[in-house]
Amino acid sequence: MKTWIHLLCAALAFSPALSLAEEAAGFRDLFNGKDLTGWVDVNTSPETWSVKDGLLVCKGMPIGVMRSEKQYENFILHIEWRHMEEGGNSGVFIWSNAAPAEGANLPMGLEVQMLELQWPYINREKDGSPKPLGYVSGELFGANGLEIIPDNPRGKRSMSYESRCKGKGEWNTYDVVAVDGVVKLSINGKFVNGVSGSTYRKGYLCLESEGAEIHFRNIRILELPSGMTTPEQTVPVLAPPGR
Template identity: 70%
Template structure:
């Protein structure tokens, strides 16, 4: 009987230890539940800008602005799938963002991961009539609204992808992005091709961007990772609800 009792105690302790380990192990979590906008807060768009259809998050693109996550994130992996529905469409996702916009400004401070439809470069010629570099529409990374960072593959202050992998209008693109300790690494459709580092902000809100054209999102997931060492100036201010 004593042996059986000890065995049962051991099983209970093992189960408790396993449960504790499972809680500590990073897990994927949905940021979009496929049904409604739970977990997201409108910043400066409209009730008509964002909707849900067939498990997709639909953004009309108007007015220009963002909605943000209901909490801040520091170190994490982000999986997000997106497709533009208009040629030359513009959008993006902001990380480590303030989640607010200043008066007269439509987009927030943050680290932007660009989402441009391929025809954008044909629709926005340079002053001399030449076309912008094709790299512009291939997941550029840059600090927006005053956020500073150091590009891996410089195009000015922006970092350009070293291989062109984005798909065009109506086709789904997959971004897998690593955000750790001020470093960003971007995988486009299954391959890491861009990076930026030394972000001046390392913790803040996630924002999805509405910028003039219809775009669809799906399968938005996050895996939070252990925190790092932060100073106050590296954390975006909390937004009062």
């Protein structure tokens, strides 16, 4: 039987294709490098998301999300990303309802923040000082109604204990372990952030378009056994596209 150490090592191992360890552990690709199979546009446009040279390219406009076809409960998610503009903003939502409220662009869910390093300096406070630097290294927070308990609080958000993200044009690797309302985030090979007590524990994955071009690759998931999630902690199932 595979141990947690084996599974986490497989999750953290970089490879342009599934490694033998990942295949043995049960990882599968969420992005095939060819098209958008497995993903559903929620409120962006046909031009927002495309595939080029094996990469998933998001141009950043309009602001909104693309969701996974199915819901996930307990899992390990591996995702690699790079911003192409200074101050770029994006993220991945987990346990999301993938259904923005009327007048809103983004859904409920636990957001794993993806910001380019210059974001706090480009989006300054009213007094001219930079926004908190904790924003830019994988901050975790409940968006639009989802509540969490932060490991390293910045208000209701949890900021990483260590800044590990790279800047414009450089690839970053996130490994997200999500089990029974607890989330741990590894950034570029080290676990540095986490939350617990999520009010929702089963839902959709969403990739965010928020104003700047961002690229994704090697999006993989290992589904883990179900846990203690109740119906009240599960988001509503959305109808398949076209229905």
